[in-house]
Amino acid sequence: MASPPPQHGAGPYPPYGPQQGSPYGPPAGPPQQGPYAVPQPQATPYGPGHPVVLDCRICGSVPAAPGTVRGHQGMVVLMRFLRTEGPLCRDCGLATYRRMQSDTLWQGWWGPLSLFVTPVTLLMNLGPRAAYYRLAPPTGAIMRPLDPGRPLWRRPPALLLIAAAVLLSFALPTLVVLGILAGDGDDKPTPLIVGSCVRNEGGDMSHQRLLVTDCGSPNAEYRVSKQPTEQDWCGPRDFLAMPEYSAEGTKLHCLTPLR
Numbered sequence: 510m511a512s513p514p515p516q517h518g519a520g521p522y523p524p525y526g527p528q529q530g531s532p533y534g535p536p537a538g539p540p541q542q543g544p545y546a547v548p549q550p551q552a553t554p555y556g557p558g559h560p561v562v563l564d565c566r567i568c569g570s571v572p573a574a575p576g577t578v579r580g581h582q583g584m585v586v587l588m589r590f591l592r593t594e595g596p597l598c599r600d601c602g603l604a605t606y607r608r609m610q611s612d613t614l615w616q617g618w619w620g621p622l623s624l625f626v627t628p629v630t631l632l633m634n635l636g637p638r639a640a641y642y643r644l645a646p647p648t649g650a651i652m653r654p655l656d657p658g659r660p661l662w663r664r665p666p667a668l669l670l671i672a673a674a675v676l677l678s679f680a681l682p683t684l685v686v687l688g689i690l691a692g693d694g695d696d697k698p699t700p701l702i703v704g705s706c707v708r709n710e711g712g713d714m715s716h717q718r719l720l721v722t723d724c725g726s727p728n729a730e731y732r733v734s735k736q737p738t739e740q741d742w743c744g745p746r747d748f749l750a751m752p753e754y755s756a757e758g759t760k761l762h763c764l765t766p767l768r
Contacts, residue, residue, distance in 0.1 A: 565598035569651030576637030580609035581630040583623025602641030604655035614666040700756040731764035
């Protein structure tokens with residue numbers, strides 16, 4: 510009678526595969542530590558859903574915010590565009606913003622196209638400035654953070670710009686008023702005096718533009734003979750000067766032709 514075949518695992522050798530307590534299987538218990546041990550993965554605070562904390566590219570401190578601070582230089586014909594990219598901490602970001610903004614305030618206007626580029630550059634820098642102001646004080650710096658220095662409005666370029674704006678706000682209305690007064694003075698004719706001579710630049714006496722002239726000049730055309738009254742009117746060859754040529758603006762003068 511034939512004997513049954515040996516079952517799996519029977520016999521003097523253990524079945525294939527690592528077994529607990531086998532010299533060919535993994536050791537029981539926690540992993541062994543040693544110079545050749547395989548490093549185990551460690552827990553990291555930047556897991557899924559955890560915000561990544563940026564460090565400043567200048568001093569290495571945290572926290573930092575991304576952003577690009579821009580500057581502009583106008584050179585009459587040419588122009589130069591400047592930029593400093595983040596991330597930057599609060600102190601380095603404000604120092605960079607104030608320095609580039611201050612330089613742009615006095616270097617950015619010297620060119621036809623720069624007159625339009627400079628205001629746009631100044632406005633674009635307000636976004637990074639707000640981001641840097643919202644940051645906490647820098648910590649863990651590798652190098653010393655930049656000194657933000659004085660606020661922008663206390664620096665010489667900003668003070669000069671404010672002074673120029675104030676002067677223009679008062680100077681422009683003043684110049685307009687002076688121009689109006691000067692124009693009124695130029696349009697007002699010179700009052701005529703009896704005995705003086707005039708010439709008419711208007712062509713004929715229906716379009717009078719009388720200018721006082723030296724009586725010995727060949728350009729003199731009429732002599733102011735008198736102011737007419739009801740008892741003593743002008744001569745038959747005389748002309749009447751318009752009332753605006755009198756000092757009062759209401760009286761007439763007789764103009765006698767010289768030839």
